[in-house]
Amino acid sequence: MRTALEPLRAKALKKWQEMEQGNLPVIMVGAATCGRATGALDVVSALEEKLKAMGKEAIVRQVGCVGMCYHEVLVDISAPGMPRITYGGITPDLGRDLLEDFFVRGNIRPDLAVGSTGAAHLDGIKRLAERPELNQQVKVVLRNCGHIDPSSIDDYLAHDGYLGLAKALEMTPHAIIEEVKQSGLRGRGGAGFSAGRKWESCLQVKSDQKYVICNADEGDPGAFMDRSVLEGDPHSVIEGMIIAGYAIGANKGYVYVRAEYPLAIRQLRRGIAQAKEMGLLGDNILGSGFSFELEIFPGAGAFVCGESTALVLSIEGKRGMPKPLPRPRTTEEGLWGKPTLLNNVKTFACVAQIIHHGAKWFSSIGTPKCRGTAVFALTGKINNCGLIEVPMGIQLRKIIEDIGGGVANGRTFKAVQTGGPSGGCLPSAMLDLPVDFDSLTEAGSMMGSGGMVVLDEGTCMVDIAKYFIDFTLDESCGQCIPCRVGTEQMLKVLNDICEGRGREGDIDLLVEMGEAIVAGSICGLGQSAPNPVLSTIRYFRDEYEAHIREHRCPALVCKAMIRFEIDPDKCKACMLCLKACPVGAITGAKKTPHVIDQALCTKCGVCLEVCPDRFGAVVCLSGAPK
């Protein structure tokens, strides 16, 4: 089958080399959802117009997310005979200036550059590989994101694309599964079950029809790893799914993707059509006799559908309510009662490379129990917000301090939340923890699918716990009582604590209820719903106690326990807060320092927001108004 792929690959490689070694500069703009949110498409049109006005010929390409969301909009220029330079924070105006300086004045604008790629040294520009936020990362799943044009299958083919598939089609299904098992790949959806063993159990079931489903129903708030992979490198997922289909004997696959990800759906749709056209998908793939069809199913928005039985039911057009145990595994009885293999986006994205490079290569990355890499969406109160890929087992501290660049605005690290609504918060004492499936679970959190939200001293841990319980309560499918009623009762207690009505014994009550929900719920959503509460109690019990015993919110977040005041000595009577107050609670006039009427104040905090930093007259204080 590799001979059948060769002409496609040769053509794609030639095209890529012509572009890379050609006489035209190549300009790449990061235009995934995160880039577009910052105005990437405006930058693209500004650059194209400017090039036209300058009479300069260049190739402008839209690429996926390279992960440096904090430098968005990212523009890379790769001019003939020069290393590729990555520029950050580009607006349409800056983009026009950059082109003018770069191509007319020969000024490569080191002030706008993030770094360069390539051997040659450039004055004033660091190599990207030397930057601490990048040099500890290992890109396996994200290797192509931000480098290739995701809408071009040739780009993917030129980067070893579909080599894994071609090789797999020459192997027996058993050999493929053995390779995946040997690699040590564990499912990237959160639970970390051995992918090879899952495949094997699906292969062993005899059936006339089997299905492969890619779970791209990324529902964790604060997580966008799967979206970035689908937007930046859709073929890596398509290829992995075809290999899985061949290995377990399935001819049909579905990508279950959130309807809220329109760009990811568009890229996938295009990718599927291109792969079909080239004979890499559909009937008789690469002349192997194996056929595989792939369809997209846009999910309608239910967090619980991340659970395999619920996801399957929703494809069948039913309410997505997980099936209670004892029940057959989805690998035995899944979609329409047929054996179904369900894996996460990132799991499939690893597979093609495992087959292509071999299990040894993959298992050389990471730790003995957790092979390979972990992809995280690093967000919250951190300097370098973005998408990262690190070897399993890396110290949490390295992620926060080196890759993340530390806590934003010079504030102090308090905790990091991983695993979304199913996970927990880890305090600074845990910063030396190696990051992998097992150690995070042991510490009371979990890997989850890859959300990592950094919290600083301005985050109230009780409020965070309440936030997640509120989320799971909303997303609970409602069929089992511990989850449906239990989360509601927990929320009530948490609301009481945050609103100053907390009682002695509330903490123990929360723990008791939490443990009962973990033990009594039928699916993963309920079983993990109390985790955010339990882990914050475990590590931040004093903060709960401060709320209950002293009616004090140490982070100054809970409204019932704070007040806003204006320091008359610092107030310059500028009228800004007075005009901004939505409830007219601020009185005063020009030259008369302003005063907040505590009886009217809703504690929205707008006054603090608008008071100029150089005055700093509005302050948030602990304790309810007297």
Added chain:
Amino acid sequence: MTDMDQAVQKILSRHQPARHELIPILQAVQAEFGYLPKAAMQAVARFMKVSPSKIYGVATFFAQFYFTRRGKHGVKVCLGTACHVKGAARLMETFEREMGITCGCATDDYQFSLERVNCVGSCAIAPVAMIGEDVYGHLESNQVKEVLKKYAHST
């Protein structure tokens, strides 16, 4: 036949009355009207040959579906974790106050409707709100009025 009936029939003609087509049908109906009108739901039930309660059972399960008319400009305030820790709750309160409606409702003139979303994946520019397809990052409460003004009485 009313315009709505015709539009629904046109959507149904592209599908089979098979259960697994139900969610795609509902998505298509919502794409047409912005929500799932009662008459359309009944037409879907007749087409699928099941009771409307079954259709509602599925539709109400999923957060994507709305059952009341939406505003011309859909405002979505992200309440994902990254936005939450950067003050999204306050931002939501401001939108509610400026628009004079609570989350989940539409304004009387159907110019605007307001929703919460659980993550738009633009965490690096949190807190984030979307109006239609436009994304506003690093949004502060005192900018909300200005932002909404851009859309008032526009198409």
